[in-house]
Amino acid sequence: SSPSPPPLGTFIDNGALELVEVLGYGGYGVVYRAVDTYSLKPTSYAVKCLPHSQKRNTARQRQLHMREITLHKLASAHPNVVTLHRVIEDYQYTYIVMDYCPDGDLFAQILHHRRYLGNNALIKDVFLQLLDAVEYCHSLHIYHRDLKPENVLCFDGGLRLAITDFGLATTDEMSTEFRTGSVYHMSPECQGAYFTPTRTYSPLFNDIWSLGIILLNLITGRNPWKSAAPDDCTFQAYLRDPLHFLPTVLPISEEVNQLLVRTLEVDWRHRITLREMRAAVKEIDSF
Known part of the structure; x- marks a missing residue:
């Protein structure tokens, strides 16, 4: 013990x-x-x-x-x-x-302080900060594997963000360590068998999926589903109509929906890259 x-x-x-x-x-x-x-x-x-x-x-x-x-x-x-x-x-x-950050984590800012709701400029600014951080990690071949609002700390009242907790991070380009991270932000392929045709998954593209869920958290204060798994009925509904489903259940703009369709692509081999994601976020006027 x-x-x-x-x-x-x-x-x-x-x-x-x-x-x-x-x-x-x-x-x-x-x-x-x-x-x-x-x-x-x-x-x-x-x-x-x-x-x-x-x-x-x-x-x-x-x-x-x-x-x-x-x-x-x-x-x-x-x-x-x-x-x-x-x-x-x-x-x-x-x-x-x-x-030490007295302003706590992003989860608290979203849930208790409703810090970002409706503030397009702030959402864009802080999400680009997160993309910067993850892009930097990936440039060092460090893949976080546990990106979620609880692992993002806030400074200056939520104007500056910084990622933390590298307890599950890896340098493996492909991994067989399934179910690492928290289920709300975990990609379908990281959950194992069903969506993992290759028996391994890419920690890099798993991070990109997690960022897509965090963007939804920032904009709406909610999660789209509990788990990106075959037994989750909301996720199943998304799979039946990925192009149109999210705006029917969450208050997001069509611009954001277009980005999320590419980010929450079930086959990670066709998922958006960080560079493409950054370019798309910069173009969004209304979240």
């Missing part, structure tokens, strides 16, 4: 950081807000705490932690990727020290 997470008030990094608040829990461990005890003006950081497992699979787990850290660090040079400042190790935990 893994050690229980460190209590609030714990000091790490030779006393330089104090863990003062829990920001969130996940399958990986806990994210804290930590305060820099040495600086004159108190600076906050987000600290992700990964416990070291006591079980036999420790080597595999260690490998996954190192993969996450390495890929996040590489991507973190981009302004729309959350900055990873440093990594601290002790015998029980690995701590990843990152930018």
Whole structure:
């Protein structure tokens, strides 16, 4: 079993950081807000705490932690990727020290603050920021595989976005690790058998599908279906009439519909590229 997470008030990094608040829990461990005890003006950081497992699979787990850290660090040079400042190790935990954002994640901005509804200029601006970040990751052959509003953090009251959580990221051009990510934003081919004629899928085009769902989240505050799978009746309805279905259930413009038909293309081999997506988004006047 893994050690229980460190209590609030714990000091790490030779006393330089104090863990003062829990920001969130996940399958990986806990994210804290930590305060820099040495600086004159108190600076906050987000600290992700990964416990070291006591079980036999420790080597595999260690490998996954190192993969996450390495890929996040590489991507973190981009302004729309959350900055990873440093990594601290002790015998029980690995701590990843990152930018803290008091404005929370994109999920909260969409759901609780209704930040983007009806604001065409803002939707375009922040979605292009996301495209920038993902395009940068892809240029380094880093594929995120868990793009969703909960993994996009907000700065400046939601005007600047940055992606985070590289726990499922890969550098594999083709993958057999199915069902990675959250089901609302997962491409049909990543869910396995039914839509995967090739027994493998492209993490790159899986990310593009996820971006299409995030665009819908930004515009409408809703998800088009629960799962892009054969047993989801809303997704089935989309498959029966992909050219016309989305505007009948969601308040989107025909311009957006045209883009989404190409983004939410079930055969990933015919899906839109990021470059084409950027060009299309720039042309949209009304979302």
